[in-house]
Amino acid sequence: MKKYNHTTYAILGILTTGCRTGYAIKQLIDQSLNHFWKISYGQIYPTLKLIVEEELSIVQTLSERGKPERNEYFLTDKGKAVFKNWLETPIEQIPVERNEVLLKLFFGRHQSKENTLLQLEDYQQKLVERYQLYQNIEKMITSTPHNTEDVTYWLFTLDYGKRVTNAAIEWCDATKEHFIK
The missing domain is CATH 1.10.287 (Helix Hairpins)
Structure with a gap:
């Protein structure tokens, strides 16, 4: 199975929480993950693009009258399998703290x-x-x-x-x- 970077796995995980848009993903990161895993706003959309290209997720564009279009992302079965495989794989090394x-x-x-x-x-x-x-x-x-x-x-x-x-x-x-x- 192909290996992805940790940001990709983090975004796949976030999609399991019901966050569907880039904005919602950023909010969850700021409120929770940011305390132990940093993901910049600039990493979110390229990662979302990658997971769609890799068929780990599908994207649906929603249009609401009077509002700009927004993309919502949903994990595919392949995306769920890749995420589960990563979760079940032992960590490679103890994280090094920069202090x-x-x-x-x-x-x-x-x-x-x-x-x-x-x-x-x-x-x-x-x-x-x-x-x-x-x-x-x-x-x-x-x-x-x-x-x-x-x-x-x-x-x-x-x-x-x-x-x-x-x-x-x-x-x-x-x-x-x-x-x-």
């Missing part, structure tokens, strides 16, 4: 300890804000009716984000202690 704070800390001896401490405090504050955002997302997911099976898996990924963020907040506390002594 500017860690990069700066690695070279931290070249700046003042006060500045390093300020950067750690700023980073920690951003993490606290992210954690609060995750809590708000969790409230939104659990208070809004969705497909129950989807919600369970969305909450699993959200829990991962909360745990990683909380661990990073704790790491900030422990690391800052070295600069406060």
Whole structure:
């Protein structure tokens, strides 16, 4: 079976949620996937074009009086099979995190300890804000009716984000202690 890039698989997955238009796909990405998987707006339409060309999806153009035409995308059986095959394939490698704070800390001896401490405090504050955002997302997911099976898996990924963020907040506390002594 042909391999596609992860953006293609992400778009195929998004189409299983009921998002049918490029705009709806972008909204879902901004509200959920963007916290752990970045897809730019400029990647969406070329990917949609590719999945139609590869017969993983069909497109239907809808016309409503007084509104511009819009394209809606629907997975084909082939698209569902490709997506399911990707889901069932083991991951190739553990993701590598790109973290500017860690990069700066690695070279931290070249700046003042006060500045390093300020950067750690700023980073920690951003993490606290992210954690609060995750809590708000969790409230939104659990208070809004969705497909129950989807919600369970969305909450699993959200829990991962909360745990990683909380661990990073704790790491900030422990690391800052070295600069406060």
